[in-house]
Amino acid sequence: MEYFLTDEQKMIVELSRKITDELIIPERARLDQEEIFPTEILKKIAEADLYGLYIPEAYGGFGGGVMDFILAVEEFSRGCIGVSVSFAANALGIYPVLAFGTEEQKQKYLPAIAAGTKQAAFGLTEANAGSDAGGVQTTAELKGDYYILNGTKQWITNGGEADTYTVIAMTDKAKGARGASAFIVEKGTEGFTFGKKEDKLGIRASATRELVFQDCKVPKANLLGKEGMGFIVAMKNLDHSRPGIAAQGVGLAQGAMEAAIKYSRERVQFGKPISAFQANQHKIANMATEIEAARCLLYATARTIDAGIKDFSMESAMCKLYATDVANKVANEALQIFGGYGYMREYPVEKMFRDAKILQIYEGTNEIQRNVIALDAIKKSAKQDK
Amino acid sequence: MNIAVCIKQVPDSDKVTIDRETNRLNRTGVPSVINPFDENAIELGLQLKDKYGGKVTVITMGPPQAEQALRDCIAVGADDAYLITDRKFAGADTWATSYTLSLAVQKAGNFDVVLFGKQAIDGDTAQVGPGVAYFMDIPVITYVKEAEKTDKGFKVKRVTEEGYQVWEVDGQAAFTVVKEANTMRLPSLKGKMRAKSATITTWGADDIGVEEEKIGLKGSPTIVRKVFSPPIKTNRETIQNEDPKQSVKELLGKLKERKLI
Ligand SMILES: Cc1cc2nc3c(=O)[nH]c(=O)nc-3n(C[C@H](O)[C@H](O)[C@H](O)COP(=O)(O)OP(=O)(O)OC[C@H]3O[C@@H](n4cnc5c(N)ncnc54)[C@H](O)[C@@H]3O)c2cc1C
Numbered sequence: 001m002e003y004f005l006t007d008e009q010k011m012i013v014e015l016s017r018k019i020t021d022e023l024i025i026p027e028r029a030r031l032d033q034e035e036i037f038p039t040e041i042l043k044k045i046a047e048a049d050l051y052g053l054y055i056p057e058a059y060g061g062f063g064g065g066v067m068d069f070i071l072a073v074e075e076f077s078r079g080c081i082g083v084s085v086s087f088a089a090n091a092l093g094i095y096p097v098l099a100f101g102t103e104e105q106k107q108k109y110l111p112a113i114a115a116g117t118k119q120a121a122f123g124l125t126e127a128n129a130g131s132d133a134g135g136v137q138t139t140a141e142l143k144g145d146y147y148i149l150n151g152t153k154q155w156i157t158n159g160g161e162a163d164t165y166t167v168i169a170m171t172d173k174a175k176g177a178r179g180a181s182a183f184i185v186e187k188g189t190e191g192f193t194f195g196k197k198e199d200k201l202g203i204r205a206s207a208t209r210e211l212v213f214q215d216c217k218v219p220k221a222n223l224l225g226k227e228g229m230g231f232i233v234a235m236k237n238l239d240h241s242r243p244g245i246a247a248q249g250v251g252l253a254q255g256a257m258e259a260a261i262k263y264s265r266e267r268v269q270f271g272k273p274i275s276a277f278q279a280n281q282h283k284i285a286n287m288a289t290e291i292e293a294a295r296c297l298l299y300a301t302a303r304t305i306d307a308g309i310k311d312f313s314m315e316s317a318m319c320k321l322y323a324t325d326v327a328n329k330v331a332n333e334a335l336q337i338f339g340g341y342g343y344m345r346e347y348p349v350e351k352m353f354r355d356a357k358i359l360q361i362y363e364g365t366n367e368i369q370r371n372v373i374a375l376d377a378i379k380k381s382a383k384q385d386k
Numbered sequence: 387m388n389i390a391v392c393i394k395q396v397p398d399s400d401k402v403t404i405d406r407e408t409n410r411l412n413r414t415g416v417p418s419v420i421n422p423f424d425e426n427a428i429e430l431g432l433q434l435k436d437k438y439g440g441k442v443t444v445i446t447m448g449p450p451q452a453e454q455a456l457r458d459c460i461a462v463g464a465d466d467a468y469l470i471t472d473r474k475f476a477g478a479d480t481w482a483t484s485y486t487l488s489l490a491v492q493k494a495g496n497f498d499v500v501l502f503g504k505q506a507i508d509g510d511t512a513q514v515g516p517g518v519a520y521f522m523d524i525p526v527i528t529y530v531k532e533a534e535k536t537d538k539g540f541k542v543k544r545v546t547e548e549g550y551q552v553w554e555v556d557g558q559a560a561f562t563v564v565k566e567a568n569t570m571r572l573p574s575l576k577g578k579m580r581a582k583s584a585t586i587t588t589w590g591a592d593d594i595g596v597e598e599e600k601i602g603l604k605g606s607p608t609i610v611r612k613v614f615s616p617p618i619k620t621n622r623e624t625i626q627n628e629d630p631k632q633s634v635k636e637l638l639g640k641l642k643e644r645k646l647i
């Protein structure tokens with residue numbers, strides 16, 4: 001398929017592919033089994049100038065957009081989505097500063113992320129606020145020059161590893177969703193600690209931890225946007241980041257399919273390579289077609305966002321939903337082509353199968369994506385009737 | 387510090403296939419890469435630049451398509467690149483190659499150090515580094531693993547079969563660099579963008595002022611009498627630790643592993 005990438009985008013793909021082949025693929029099994037955070041690989045990604053792809057040049061970035069970013073995420077994900085989510089969560093953590101920060105906040109926080117010398121994370125979810133983000137119970141109370149944060153965020157990607165956190169907390173509980181605000185919280189702030197690292201089914205190279213706030217003193221200057229804008233910040237951030245999750249899906253599916261096709265040419269049963277059996281061929285045909293369809297939707301969405309279209313919630317939800325469902329289907333079929341060998345740790349599809357599941361859960365479950373898409377479609381229909 | 391690195395473009399040995407009919411190497415269509423050992427020379431050059439400042443200049447003698455290897459060097463951080471190319475250079479042996487390169491290096495700048503790979507993976511002679519140094523009349527240290535600047539020149543670690551030697555050299559010098567020295571860094575996006583638009587200076591025979599009878603086939607006195615594989619030396623391994631107890635433990639482990647005890 002000709003995707004009309006610019007020369008620079010081709011370079012991004014080439015570089016990311018090199019990093020994936022030379023650094024991620026050889027290490028992924030060990031990172032997974034021993035649950036090692038990929039600090040070294042992230043450092044190499046930063047040295048290759050890929051941390052700041054979506055950050056403006058004025059703040060030390062490359063000055064690209066979502067398209068440039070997802071090309072890198074897709075390639076890394078072909079190797080390991082535990083690594084790629086650790087990379088991508090930086091964008092989720094810092095985009096609120098990029099989109100809603102003051103000039104001072106941008107100057108202060110963006111350059112270090114663009115250079116990859118610091119990591120970022122985004123803290124929205126709590127024990128009682130998952131899909132229903134409106135149930136956030138963490139509070140932020142203004143006292144003098146500080147907001148005092150109390151509460152616990154749960155399952156935060158890059159938690160403990162990151163230096164800069166965007167955190168959603170209630171400044172006015174009585175107002176419900178309109179009473180939430182977004183804050184930049186730095187690691188090391190008094191009263192800010194971390195829970196233990198979660199033991200997970202997949203993406204085990206990534207770090208998922210609780211963020212614990214106990215009378216945590218956050219300077220007033222770290223409020224993002226205005227009081228009450230917390231949910232707008234969170235929702236805009238998720239709309240903007242979902243293509244990144246779709247890219248994880250496309251990349252993972254691509255890696256699983258490539259492994260399965262290669263294996264099917266080598267494995268001989270009944271005197272023939274198993275790729276000669278139509279049952280396997282049809283699996284391959286379906287995988288190849290659906291991956292390409294997911295990629296088309298993803299690239300079109302990324303370009304829609306980069307074109308400056310204002311409302312892209314629906315497109316962003318669609319590409320996340322479709323690409324991550326495809327990833328799960330492909331991981332499943334790829335493992336099936338491997339047969340019993342696929343169930344063993346020595347082949348990469350076992351890990352891909354475990355890893356794929358998270359894609360249907362985080363950044364909004366796929367049920368929630370369907371809600372968003374359906375509501376948008378119904379709203380549009382109602383508008384036409386008027 | 388002004389650093390020159392001589393690099394050679396070679397066929398990617400991972401991608402060379404053998405023609406099943408003729409049992410010959412299929413060279414056509416095989417992608418070319420920077421000679422793997424030259425990557426170590428480039429990295430050493432870049433590390434010296436990181437540490438002491440200055441510039442890394444890469445030079446290759448080869449056909450016009452060798453330009454790509456030079457651009458790949460710029461992508462990892464080289465500053466300037468020279469392509470030495472002329473039909474007249476064709477058929478050069480190591481003597482003529484060294485002569486030609488030595489003139490190019492001298493014309494390209496006044497370098498504190500000229501770096502080479504240990505050997506080229508296609509020619510494999512390991513002669514060009516010392517050859518260039520000979521023609522430039524500067525000292526050469528082969529099999530270098532580490533190098534640092536001193537007041538007057540350099541202090542280097544040189545790998546030998548027994549371990550390593552430490553050498554000091556005054557003034558301008560040439561080193562050939564071993565694989566153990568380092569791993570070449572990855573290119574960066576900014577580097578790749580610079581590589582794409584960088585100007586590569588191209589010089590022919592007339593530009594570097596060669597004596598015609600010393601270049602190409604005419605200037606190549608080597609006659610190949612016989613090609614053979616030298617007897618294989620048995621693998622030697624040195625076990626060296628701060629604590630001799632640890633060395634004994636490792637030795638016993640290895641002997642047990644081979645079922646010798
Ligand atoms: C590994 C990992 C990393 C994560 N990283 C982050 C992070 O960095 N930052 C962050 O803020 N959060 C993060 N999360 C949280 C993640 O976004 C939530 O888990 C997710 O939004 C779902 O919330 P929940 O788990 O509470 O599920 P619930 O909301 O309890 O949902 C349970 C089930 O009910 C369905 N459901 C719920 N409500 C509806 C509805 N209205 N309609 C239809 N179906 C519904 C869901 O689809 C799901 O199937 C992470 C989670 C994991 C597991």
Ligand SMILES: Cc1cc2nc3c(=O)[nH]c(=O)nc-3n(C[C@H](O)[C@H](O)[C@H](O)COP(=O)(O)OP(=O)(O)OC[C@H]3O[C@@H](n4cnc5c(N)ncnc54)[C@H](O)[C@@H]3O)c2cc1C
Nearest residue numbers: 392447477479480483502503505506509510511512513514
């Ligand atoms: C007997 C003989 C006859 C030959 N005849 C021909 C011939 O007819 N036609 C032909 O095309 N080739 C011929 N060659 C090959 C050619 O001479 C060598 O490829 C070339 O001289 C480099 O030698 P090498 O490959 O052994 O490099 P080595 O000496 O092993 O290389 C050591 C280092 O020198 C540097 N270096 C080597 N070559 C270059 C270069 N070209 N530019 C910049 N730096 C370099 C690199 O840093 C390299 O790591 C012949 C070689 C021999 C030995």
